[in-house]
Amino acid sequence: MPHKTVVVGGGAAGLGAAGGVKAADPANDVVVYTQFEDVAYSPCGIPYVHGKEIETFEALFLAEKEAYVRAGIDVHYQTEVTAIDVRRKTIQVAGEGEVSWDRLVIATGFHYADPGVPGSDLDGLYYVKNIRQAMEWDKVIDRAKVAVVVNATPLGLEMVTALAHRGIETHLIDPHPWPLAEMADPDIMAPVEESWRELGVRLHFNTTLEAFLGSGRVRGVLTSQGELPADFAVVATHKEPENRLAAQAGLKTGPTGGLIVDERMATSARDVFAAGDCAELPHGVTGVGLQGLTGSHAYAQGKVAGFNAGGGSKTYQPVYIPWGTPAGKWIIGGASFGETTAKALGIPYVLGAADGISRARYYPGVKKVRVKLLAEPGSLRLIGAQMVGGEGIKERADFLATAIKFGLTLNDLAVMENVYSPAIGALNEPIVVAAQNGVNAAGKG
């Protein structure tokens, strides 16, 4: 029996969910609410338009609004949902009043953490998210000479590189001793730092934000190490779950603040599902809850949540989190966790590391690839991986996340067959060499 699903959120999770509802049964009704002017654009492309790698913002739109109409997905743009009632199965919608649902998918996503310092209300603070705002900000960037990026998060990394490509004097401040310190190991980030320096980026680590300075509009940033000039500042703080409504409605949240969901992406309330950056998912190795993963995760979770909301049955599995991104002139990536996280969580590990190459040593465009594999002592089961290199990092990250999930060991990877063809791969695949080094380090060679 078809029913009506309301999806709150028009991001990757929300649109994945809307598609999932229709996939379960095309006769289902589905209504999507978003505060934004658009759905189906790729926010992930915004930093690259700012960096001029992509020519226009228009290129980021994935589908015409018409396409959703044709697919039977009713999207309400620039429309705020102001309350959720899970007992009466309704929501309150600004300008629409009370709207009822049979099933609800919460896909309200994330907001950047409030920097919580004086001056946070000034103009000139750029929270990179909405594409229409990004178009306006691009004109600001055109006129700017100097900018501060607050925090070396994944978005911070992309924006630093983009602004440097744009010829702006770019300052990066971060409280940790190296960039992306909560995810990535220092030896993975060292080449990235070096390539930023070559691009003229000014790096300020071990440096906390104390205030935005200016009257009306930001003109500088006060840090624990002194003052920096700024025509504007990119606030790339942590992604926090956007869960005000859900919490008011009494839905359970976990230690991260993300909504607790089961493997069907069902929340603690009957017929209510959640997906994307507003939810919390278990890490496949540690079981620890994680929130604020990636757009790719949000989309996949949305599809499962929507499919189940629509009357189907699918499960979403614990995450092993392959990740990857350009940073400076390098590509960094990995799966699960690296040494820094393992140490912080007190997880023992055997390390296998190797410095290899991406193509034959003599083939133009060859790049260094550093691979680090973490394995459980004894069994040598792979539990984490990090890399810095060029081509093939994304595919290796996908592979290694799968290898962790399926319990492959360093011994397995040490004898892995690999393609050797001068233009595309070296005789010795760096993953294999890293695994061999790990096996030797564990005294099992």
Next chain:
Amino acid sequence: MPHKTVVVGGGAAGLGAAGGVKAADPANDVVVYTQFEDVAYSPCGIPYVHGKEIETFEALFLAEKEAYVRAGIDVHYQTEVTAIDVRRKTIQVAGEGEVSWDRLVIATGFHYADPGVPGSDLDGLYYVKNIRQAMEWDKVIDRAKVAVVVNATPLGLEMVTALAHRGIETHLIDPHPWPLAEMADPDIMAPVEESWRELGVRLHFNTTLEAFLGSGRVRGVLTSQGELPADFAVVATHKEPENRLAAQAGLKTGPTGGLIVDERMATSARDVFAAGDCAELPHGVTGVGLQGLTGSHAYAQGKVAGFNAGGGSKTYQPVYIPWGTPAGKWIIGGASFGETTAKALGIPYVLGAADGISRARYYPGVKKVRVKLLAEPGSLRLIGAQMVGGEGIKERADFLATAIKFGLTLNDLAVMENVYSPAIGALNEPIVVAAQNGVNAAGKG
């Protein structure tokens, strides 16, 4: 107790073996015999120097001869082994007489199959293998206007692309209806054919070689479809095992003509090992013996054979054969087998295919990626894969070979997490979409 190992062959297998002997025990003696002037160059790079992607032949040399001396590996260059006696544990060496060994590693590699047509003794037939000869041939290429490449084998593909890049009128003849027809599926090769046509290559499929024409020096090629002009011809026929000596010595060979080895790379004769293109290894899925794999396999097998010859103990596992190579403007690759082979062998399969992209749709440099996955009906265990695309084909091939080896199913791959980052990967990983399509095709969606 250290002993003396003789290695016949200075290619990837022979040098892998020499290193393996020393890795097992640095006190071991090891002597390598090769007919060539050099070891430790990469023959794999030769087509790319001809194509001008790589500037000089000198770049292909991996190590100075001195490096082998320092490593305690005694290489005898331009020295032919003329007989093997496995009972008396000796070999006959031209110019050295009888030489004894405690352990023998046969790594005599491959030769191109004799085309077996009139005119095969003419000058101007290029068998691409030896680097010194390649340097001489490059001067011939400089002066040539038109060339014929005989057979669309892996080397044939590389040479066609190289000669076309060189601006030569290049004809490819092959008896099959499409290139690489014994390995690759027609839909994988179709874009390659198209890109060759764009490069001006003249393709002659369903066309057999009947004779090389000319007196003294080749000036044309007679085919089943007529005559083609040729200033020279590249003879890129099948790789046959170079096993004359081993067969005379009474070593067992399999249906492919390759030497039969066990998992320790030991032959049928005591203390005699074999590795590389002269040996036959079982396919991981079918158990069928295969010969003439890749340089990467030869090197890995050599290391195992040498390690065991040197008194250590290692095993080499059945092969799942990740492969990949540039072809025209594309990269093709795969693992295990494709549809064509499955049909020829009568292996039933479920197909999951997808046409995806390598980066975000809007990111410059984005390329199509076609992925085909073959799975066992019922279990949906992956048994083969083929791809055509650009970046990341080599890493995907490595991954898919491992996935086949470890019994992953289409269901597993259909829910695989993947990196999404505009410059390096699309929201939908093509492997995942292909797996989902396969699951649906199998009626399990």
